[in-house]
Amino acid sequence: MELGTASATRGELSRGHLTVTELPTGTEERLPVCIAQGEEAGPTLWVTASVHGDEITGMAVAQDLLTDSLPEELSGTLVVMPNLNPAGLRRNARTSYYGDDDPNRYFPDGEHKPEERARPPEIQERINRRLYDEIVETADAAVNLHTAGIGSRPFLIRGRVPYGDRRDEEAAQGVADELEDMVQAFGVPVVNQYAQEEYEELGLNRALSPALRDLEGIPAFTPELGSHSVVDELNRRAGVTGVRNVMRSLGMLSGEPEPNEAAPEEPVQFPVRRHRGPRTETPGIVRHLVDAGDVVEPGTPVAEIVTPLGAVKTTVKAEHDGYVVGRMEGGVAYEGDPLLSLAVRDESELVVPADGENGDAESGDDESGDGEGDGENSDGETGG
Ligand SMILES: [Zn+2]
Incomplete structure (x- = not known):
């Protein structure tokens, strides 16, 4: 597999970068890339981190997945991108300085097509689109690592899967089932996405995990590994164990998911x-x-x-x-x-009618009371 300057064949681990734009000052904006290709065939899992530039525990998890022995133990391909937002990382900030807003709200939503808009896409959206196209080309599943507010407890966001024009209800249930296996394997408390109205108001459908899941049917989710701005050692360990457990659940590593000792317990026994x-x-x-x-x-x-x-x-x-x-x-x-x-x-369904689709009148728009998406916090308040 090749991605940017990284190129790996079976049994290899290759490091490089993906150029996503040219900067006005003459250098390139490069996202670090690593491909680990196993000896045996298997699925391709993408692990991305720090699309919010100050969410560095996620970046540390991504880095620490890359051990020299990984290709030997791996079936399939692991693609790791530890930092999706160099322009935020350079200034220790959540946002990039391109527009100074949330870079994780510029992934495709399938509706606002660039060519149909009065204003063409600007730099952050173009960067995201280039990255997104690369992911979609090869990903069978994706884990997008984040952190949330200071002192917050690790959890992961499980999005609901829409059905409608893009896939029927049965196919949506299939994606939801794959996602269920992955989130249970990860081994931190699972929290479903915000209620649907809130999710839509916040534009969370344009975050990376929702775009991959809702548009492409790729099972993708978002772990939130505690505080931003410093690497939290316990949460880093929970994240590394969590991703390796996802790889076990996908058959990419041998054995069953192991107990995630660094992760907190579920405080309640209801969804x-x-x-x-x-x-x-x-x-x-x-x-x-x-x-x-x-x-x-x-x-x-x-x-x-x-x-x-x-x-x-x-x-x-x-x-x-x-x-x-x-x-x-x-x-x-x-x-x-x-x-x-x-x-x-949360008593809502995990498979929901797509917003605004009217293919079948009985399921209309308004019942999707708790639809979903993914991604993280919409603003700086809790880092997310
Ligand atoms: Zn985040």
Whole structure:
């Protein structure tokens, strides 16, 4: 297999780079690439990291998958790209300086075709498109490594699979089943994507995992490995074990997935989805009363909002069953601000009608109450 300047044949590991654009200052923007090709045939798994430039625990996981002995033990091909956002990494920031917004919202969505738009795509979208086309050409599955807020608990985001014009319900169920095997093998708590309306409002369908899954039917998911900006050793270990477990589940490594000793336990025994809240209507200084991993139910006090002199203005309570994934970053809250990232009880389906498709009237648009997607946090609040 060849990708950029990397070229591996059976039993080889090859390092190189993929040029994605020419910079105005005369050098090239290069994404580091490694291909490990096993002695035996098998699937091709892509592992990407740090599309958010400060999410370096994910980058460390990607780097540490690449051992010299890997090709000998591997069946199939592992493609690793430890940094999808050099322009963010160079300045220790989540975003690239191309437009200074979230680079993980510029993957294809199948609708806003560049040639039909009034404004042509700019640099970040062009970079993403070049990368995306390379992934789609060879990927049978993908793991896109991220981190979330400071002090957050490792988890992974499992997206729902849409059916409609691109695939029928049975095919969508097949993708969901493949995804289920992968996320269970990884071995950190599984959290389903935000409720559908929220997912759409946030434009999460244009993140990498959703684009691959929703458009191409490639099983892809997003581990969130704790805090951004520093490599967390425990979470790095959980990530390496997790990806190797996915490779075992795909038959790329021998043996069954092993217990992920570095990963936290599931705090609750019911399915959960992402949720950002509760929110405060009273602005002030935030004193959280709960932390990552704590179980909450409706009425559980989760934070006090105090004045600058420390007088309590109000106590904010949880509105859902679930657990705390992390506290929102920032010492102050304005009116309407969310205070926590939660995993809350989720009773929705994992295979859903595609948004806006009207092929069969009975499943229309509005029932997809908890559709999905993937990707991570929409803004800098929790890193994601
Ligand atoms: Zn991220």
